[in-house]
Amino acid sequence: MSYRILCALSLLTILKVPPIECDTLIVTKTIYLATTICPCEYTFNPVCGSDGITYYNQCLLNCTSNENENKGLAPIVPQDESKCTPYICQNVDLPVCTLDGVTYPNECELTYENFKRLKQNQPIIYLAYRTSCIGPPCGCTTLASPVCGTNNVLYRNQCVLDCAAIHTKLNGDLPIGFQNVGTCLNGCQCPKKMEPVCGSDSVVYDNLCFIECQNRITSNSKTPAVTVANRNICELCNCPATLSPVCGSDGIMEPKTYQNPCHLDCDAKRLRNPYLKMISKGPCPNCYCTDVYSPVCGTNHKTYSNSCELRCDNKMNPKMNNTLSIFHDGECKNDYCDCSHCPGDYQPICGSDNVTYWNLCSLNCNNDCNKRKSSPEIYFARRGSCSL
Numbered sequence: 001m002s003y004r005i006l007c008a009l010s011l012l013t014i015l016k017v018p019p020i021e022c023d024t025l026i027v028t029k030t031i032y033l034a035t036t037i038c039p040c041e042y043t044f045n046p047v048c049g050s051d052g053i054t055y056y057n058q059c060l061l062n063c064t065s066n067e068n069e070n071k072g073l074a075p076i077v078p079q080d081e082s083k084c085t086p087y088i089c090q091n092v093d094l095p096v097c098t099l100d101g102v103t104y105p106n107e108c109e110l111t112y113e114n115f116k117r118l119k120q121n122q123p124i125i126y127l128a129y130r131t132s133c134i135g136p137p138c139g140c141t142t143l144a145s146p147v148c149g150t151n152n153v154l155y156r157n158q159c160v161l162d163c164a165a166i167h168t169k170l171n172g173d174l175p176i177g178f179q180n181v182g183t184c185l186n187g188c189q190c191p192k193k194m195e196p197v198c199g200s201d202s203v204v205y206d207n208l209c210f211i212e213c214q215n216r217i218t219s220n221s222k223t224p225a226v227t228v229a230n231r232n233i234c235e236l237c238n239c240p241a242t243l244s245p246v247c248g249s250d251g252i253m254e255p256k257t258y259q260n261p262c263h264l265d266c267d268a269k270r271l272r273n274p275y276l277k278m279i280s281k282g283p284c285p286n287c288y289c290t291d292v293y294s295p296v297c298g299t300n301h302k303t304y305s306n307s308c309e310l311r312c313d314n315k316m317n318p319k320m321n322n323t324l325s326i327f328h329d330g331e332c333k334n335d336y337c338d339c340s341h342c343p344g345d346y347q348p349i350c351g352s353d354n355v356t357y358w359n360l361c362s363l364n365c366n367n368d369c370n371k372r373k374s375s376p377e378i379y380f381a382r383r384g385s386c387s388l
Contacts, residue, residue: 036193036195037190037191037193037195037207037208037209038059038060038063038064038208038209039063039208039209039211039212040057040059040060040063040209040212041057041059041188041189041190041209041212041213041216042056042057042060042092042094042189042190042191042209043056043057043189044056044057044106044107044108044111044189045057045058046081046108046111047061047078048078048079048080048081048082048083048084049061049064049065049076049077049078049079049084050076050077050078050079050083051076052083052084052088053076053084053088053089053090054081054084054087054088054089054090054108054112055076055090056090056092056094056106056108058078060090060092061076061078064076064090065077087112087115089105089106089108089109089112090108092105092106092108092191093105093106093191093192093193094106094107094130094189094190094191095130095131095132096110096127096128096129096130096131097127097128097129097130097131097132097133097134098110098125098126098127098128098133099125099126099127099128099137099140099142099156099160100125100137101133101135101136101137102125102133103132103133107127107130110125110127113125126142126156127156127388128140128155128156128160129153129154129155129156129160129164130153130154130189131153134164134167134168134171134173135163135164135166135167135168135170135171136167137163138159138160138162138163138166140156140157140159140160140163141157141159142156142384143156143157143383143384144156144157144348144350144383144384144385144387144388145157145158145181145346145347145348145384145385146181146182146183146348146385146387146388147161147178147179147180147181147182148178148179148180148181148182148183148184148185148187148323148325149161149164149165149176149177149178149179149184150175150176150177150178150179151174151176152179152184152186152187152188153176153184153187154183154184154187156388158178161176161178164176165177179323180299180323180324180325181299181325181346182299182325182326182327183325183326184325185217185307185310185311185314185323185325185326186217188209188210188213189209189213190206190207190209190210190213191207191209192206193206193207194206194207195207195208197211197228198228198229198230198231198233198234199211199214199226199227199228199229199234200224200226200227200228200229200233201214201226202229202233202234202267202270202271203226203234204234205226208228211226211227211228214226218308219306219307219308220289220290220292220294220306220307220308220309221254221287221288221289221290221308221311222254222288222289222290223254223288224253224254232270233270233271234270235270237262237263237266237267237270238266239259239260239262239263239266240260240262241259242259242260243259243260244259244260244261245257245258245259245260245281245282245283246258246260246261246264246278246280246281246282247278247279247280247281247282247283247284247285248264248267248268248276248277248278248279249276249277249279250273250275250276250277251275252275253276254288255279255284255286255288256284257283257284261278264276264277264278287308287309287311287312287315287316289305289306289308289309289312290306290308291305292305292306293305293306294306294307295329295330295331296310296326296327296328296329296330297326297327297328297329297330297331297332297333298310298313298324298325298326298327298332299324299325299326299327300324301327301332301358302332303331303332307326310324310325310326327356327358328355328356333355333357333362333366333369337365337366337368337369339361339362339365339366341361341365342358342359342361342362342365343359343361344358345359346358346359347359347360347383348383348384348385349362349363349380349381349382349383349384350381350382350383350384350385350386351363351366351378351379351380351381351386352377352378352379352380352381353376353378354381354386355378355386356385356386356387360380363378363380366378367379
């Protein structure tokens, strides 16, 4: 879908007012308002714009450029990063917390603060996690050994997560625990601004960014991409909270697990789909992934044909000690090299090939394999993940 179409869709959103109950549906009156959130994920991958502003990523630059053109202003195109001085960051409300307990407005502001520090021969400031600081620092190491919390926030290392968990408990907020090593599979880098929008899956999303995030999560699966839909299909279900899962499908769509039969019936009414029926009791048993080969290396050191297959492994093995995640894109290095003698300790090392290895033994093992294949040698670059 073109950015022009997406930005046109972004002009419509909904605002909820008190609902009126009607059988199994709750009909909500809605008011349309203009949105300010672009239909993009807000992952920080900076791009210098021709207007001298550093944009969070290419998608946000394109979205802003389209908005300018709609207003009769000049389009914005990427240019060399050297043109973006003095540093002016796109105004994005995505606070990040540093190891010294200071909250910055966004990752761009932190990055440019570090540029200034490097020029002045001052020590840089390390990112701890990508939300506002929830308490004072705990003196954690700068080592980039990323772990994902149960709140789907990525923490620099286990100490930083434990520190956040302590402050969260003291604040009386929802507890945070360890979920997995590596990236957060279901993490979303989206502004918290509420601009509710109805999705074609009958879910109301906080803003357009979360629709893009959901589509990434379901990429390489047979689940249809979520688009902006008529508000009528997002009427709330007046169903009990009972957990009695059933699997439903209309014979064409990918089977979907519903909380209970009432939610399935409600969805059929919202979507005006009389063919949507229960096909079995209990959660849907299978995964439905495409044949697209876009390999990822799992944190179990196994190569999956795509991210959907990895998620499927999590679904089929829910009792695993740790949730599987993506260690890095591409095939696992050890697919071609037997490193089974290496310990399982998670102590990530960044190699000279800009690949993160599980630990130093794994890096050395892969280097030995490269030597035997007359491939470039891999050297120790630094401790920690290459991505932090």
